[in-house]
Amino acid sequence: MANLNIRNKQERTYQAIIVGSGASGGWAAKEFGDLGVKTLLLDRGRDVKHIKDYPTTNMLPYEFKHRGKLPQKVLDENPIVAKCYAYGEDSEHFFAKDSEQPYIQDKPFDWIRGYQVGGKSLLWARQVQRWSDYDFEGPARDGFAVDWPIRYKDLAPWYSHVEKFAGVSGNLDGLDTLPDGEFLPGYDLNIVEMHFAQKMKEVYGDRHMISARCAHIHETRPEFSEQGRATCQNRNLCQRGCPFGGYFSSNSSTIPWALKSGNVTLRPDSVVHSVIYDEEKGKATGVRVIDAHTKEVEEFYADVIFINAAAVNSNAILMNSTSARFPNGLGNDSGVLGKYFAFHNYRAGVSASYDGYKEYTTTGGRPTSGYIPRFRNVKKQETDFLRGYAGGFSAYRGGGYVADARVGMDLKNSMLNPTPPDGPWRVGSHMMGETIPKESNFIALDKDKLDPYGLPTLKFNVDYDDNDEKMIIDYQEQISEMFSKAGFTDISVRDDHRVPGLDIHEMGGVRMGKDPKTSMLNGNHQLHAVPNVYVTDGACMTSTSTQNPTLTYMAFAARAAHHAVNESKK
Amino acid sequence: MNRRIALRHLALISGGLALIPSCDFSSDDILAAYENLKVTTSQKQLLGAISDSIIPAGELKGALELEVPDFILVMVNDCMTAENQVLFSTGLAAFPAYAKNTVGKKFDQLSSREKEDLIQGGIDLQPAETPEGEKDRAISYFLNTTKKLTMQGYMASEYIQTEIIPYSLIPGPYNGAALISENQKPRING
Numbered sequence: 233m234a235n236l237n238i239r240n241k242q243e244r245t246y247q248a249i250i251v252g253s254g255a256s257g258g259w260a261a262k263e264f265g266d267l268g269v270k271t272l273l274l275d276r277g278r279d280v281k282h283i284k285d286y287p288t289t290n291m292l293p294y295e296f297k298h299r300g301k302l303p304q305k306v307l308d309e310n311p312i313v314a315k316c317y318a319y320g321e322d323s324e325h326f327f328a329k330d331s332e333q334p335y336i337q338d339k340p341f342d343w344i345r346g347y348q349v350g351g352k353s354l355l356w357a358r359q360v361q362r363w364s365d366y367d368f369e370g371p372a373r374d375g376f377a378v379d380w381p382i383r384y385k386d387l388a389p390w391y392s393h394v395e396k397f398a399g400v401s402g403n404l405d406g407l408d409t410l411p412d413g414e415f416l417p418g419y420d421l422n423i424v425e426m427h428f429a430q431k432m433k434e435v436y437g438d439r440h441m442i443s444a445r446c447a448h449i450h451e452t453r454p455e456f457s458e459q460g461r462a463t464c465q466n467r468n469l470c471q472r473g474c475p476f477g478g479y480f481s482s483n484s485s486t487i488p489w490a491l492k493s494g495n496v497t498l499r500p501d502s503v504v505h506s507v508i509y510d511e512e513k514g515k516a517t518g519v520r521v522i523d524a525h526t527k528e529v530e531e532f533y534a535d536v537i538f539i540n541a542a543a544v545n546s547n548a549i550l551m552n553s554t555s556a557r558f559p560n561g562l563g564n565d566s567g568v569l570g571k572y573f574a575f576h577n578y579r580a581g582v583s584a585s586y587d588g589y590k591e592y593t594t595t596g597g598r599p600t601s602g603y604i605p606r607f608r609n610v611k612k613q614e615t616d617f618l619r620g621y622a623g624g625f626s627a628y629r630g631g632g633y634v635a636d637a638r639v640g641m642d643l644k645n646s647m648l649n650p651t652p653p654d655g656p657w658r659v660g661s662h663m664m665g666e667t668i669p670k671e672s673n674f675i676a677l678d679k680d681k682l683d684p685y686g687l688p689t690l691k692f693n694v695d696y697d698d699n700d701e702k703m704i705i706d707y708q709e710q711i712s713e714m715f716s717k718a719g720f721t722d723i724s725v726r727d728d729h730r731v732p733g734l735d736i737h738e739m740g741g742v743r744m745g746k747d748p749k750t751s752m753l754n755g756n757h758q759l760h761a762v763p764n765v766y767v768t769d770g771a772c773m774t775s776t777s778t779q780n781p782t783l784t785y786m787a788f789a790a791r792a793a794h795h796a797v798n799e800s801k802k
Numbered sequence: 803m804n805r806r807i808a809l810r811h812l813a814l815i816s817g818g819l820a821l822i823p824s825c826d827f828s829s830d831d832i833l834a835a836y837e838n839l840k841v842t843t844s845q846k847q848l849l850g851a852i853s854d855s856i857i858p859a860g861e862l863k864g865a866l867e868l869e870v871p872d873f874i875l876v877m878v879n880d881c882m883t884a885e886n887q888v889l890f891s892t893g894l895a896a897f898p899a900y901a902k903n904t905v906g907k908k909f910d911q912l913s914s915r916e917k918e919d920l921i922q923g924g925i926d927l928q929p930a931e932t933p934e935g936e937k938d939r940a941i942s943y944f945l946n947t948t949k950k951l952t953m954q955g956y957m958a959s960e961y962i963q964t965e966i967i968p969y970s971l972i973p974g975p976y977n978g979a980a981l982i983s984e985n986q987k988p989r990i991n992g
Contacts, residue, residue: 290971292971293958293963293969294960298877299954302881304880304883422978422979591981593980594976595980596977597975641860644858644862647857647953647956647957648966652986
């Protein structure tokens with residue numbers, strides 16, 4: 233391996249290095265920039281500048297050669313990423329191709345990656361629900377994983393901090409399961425969704441359906457204008473990158489902000505090989521970086537290292553950072569690195585029809601939909617499985633042209649004059665189930681097989697268990713019952729038997745905990761054994777709960793960045 | 803302009819013009835732009851005529867004038883499995899004989915109404931699970947695919963989406979309780 237450290241060491245020395253510029257790394261960069269910390273922000277992918285590098289963002293449907301569909305050859309060459317709902321002709325340039333980084337599936341796992349500056353923050357579903365203590369206290373109450381070293385009160389101010397800057401729209405719903413935050417006005421539910429929400433309150437009392445909080449700017453504020461961001465235009469073309477900055481991404485928000493501070497240097501095309509550990513000093517001193525194009529290796533140095541490479545790669549970097557002191561991976565005295573890996577169970581769904589409100593339909597667009605907060609096993613154990621699930625919910629009215637009109641002028645006129653909706657409303661829900669982290673669900677490195685960068689190949693041993701299967705049945709039964717009580721008919725349940733991964737909520741492997749013997753990180757996201765290394769992305773998750781996790785990683789990153797700065801002042 | 807778009811533009815500029823050189827000038831030239839299909843010039847003309855029967859010109863332009871046949875061939879060439887490409891090509895090649903056998907005339911000798919009847923009949927075919935049914939299966943697949951792609955290519959054309967039913971990248975704020983009766987649009991005569 234060529235080690236070309238031509239430039240002098242001083243030029244390659246910073247106060248902080250952040251590995252990864254997605255939602256969590258971007259937040260660390262923003263905080264360090266604001267706090268005057270000289271920071272190097274690394275990303276393995278190419279640079280994606282806000283607006284300038286969104287090539288499809290303003291393309292009209294007829295400007296896509298295949299009208300949005302990807303060629304068969306692309307699908308055949310990329311069987312994994314091709315399963316992702318957001319992967320299309322308008323967004324394929326923001327997804328890593330399968331060949332970029334092959335991996336071993338000891339058990340099937342669909343690993344979806346976004347390798348560019350901004351990472352998956354360009355592609356995420358932008359749903360941002362806070363955790364509550366019902367979530368943080370889960371492992372301790374129910375006896376799985378280890379106790380979280382933090383509680384809601386530790387994170388609440390940081391949720392507020394990131395919500396105010398990122399822009400989160402939502403209603404003040406007053407639910408203890410899903411704490412309210414610093415919200416811009418929420419988006420409307422439609423008439424059938426409101427009917428369902430009302431019915432749930434009447435019938436159950438403790439089951440709710442709300443407008444999901446989303447990271448979209450619904451009302452202009454000076455703090456967004458200052459970032460160069462405008463209100464969301466309801467385009468629902470978010471996966472192309474938003475020219476308005478209407479939704480939060482690192483690219484539209486934290487990264488340009490951090491760069492403007494003059495304290496942060498962005499270095500794209502930098503694949504991190506490992507963290508450098510100095511045995512004498514007893515701390516990490518920097519990172520080894522492989523140039524994505526030349527494959528040359530260069531070292532960069534800093535007092536503090538933040539690993540925000542997205543859950544799987546943050547694990548991989550620590551596993552590959554071996555030394556005499558840490559032969560099994562950096563900070564891995566406990567032996568739990570890579571283990572207790574978990575995800576969200578998205579396998580099940582329920583759909584139905586509703587015969588009411590037939591004189592109504594919807595017009596325009598909105599960037600969110602309905603959300604059913606977890607109601608199972610919240611205050612006490614009620615079922616023969618642990619934990620519970622949240623649900624997505626939406627109602628929509630069909631309509632459109634009669635495709636079976638006779639060819640010729642009948643067909644032409646039918647297409648040009650779509651019939652008003654005359655069928656029933658359709659409603660649907662999808663499951664977001666908590667999975668229980670366990671030792672037997674793990675990721676590891678195969679050091680005999682090297683990827684195109686010469687890095688060890690990742691292998692996945694992650695699967696569902698009996699708890700997940702029971703939860704699927706319960707979700708289907710409970711949602712069906714709720715639909716039935718709301719007067720919905722034609723109810724059908726599904727289990728698509730997808731393998732783990734497509735939820736794109738992979739978590740754990742570098743879990744937080746109070747005890748260095750059973751966890752990797754302390755309550756401030758520092759490696760117990762190497763306190764100048766922080767991990768604040770999905771890898772740090774002790775348990776998964778049911779909420780879309782990105783908001784929590786953002787709050788973690790901001791909190792940990794402030795902690796690191798306070799520590800340096802001591 | 804990134805490389806992908808540049809290449810695409812190049813493909814669009816050169817598409818349909820490049821012909822594989824053939825020594826036998828009496829045979830139909832195979833169009834090289836659709837490399838996964840063996841489509842000849844005359845077959846493309848036939849496809850154009852079929853798509854123009856599916857969506858004919860009237861007060862508004864028809865499928866042929868909007869170059870829908872090019873779109874169909876691009877989609878079949880790029881976005882279909884090899885198996886379905888064979889089925890499509892087989893159906894296209896078999897269509898002249900199908901016309902002869904069904905109505906006793908060549909397709910281009912039929913009136914507009916007869917052409918529509920023939921196509922609709924092929925779309926509605928219920929091919930038997932027998933060796934004889936194989937040919938019907940190809941005809942049915944070819945015509946159903948052509949109809950579906952003609953509809954898509956027509957409605958998602960620049961002409962329709964700019965001049966007839968303008969497409970907006972900004973759909974406006976959400977109304978979750980819009981009365982259908984207040985949402986009627988003026989009729990468009992095709």
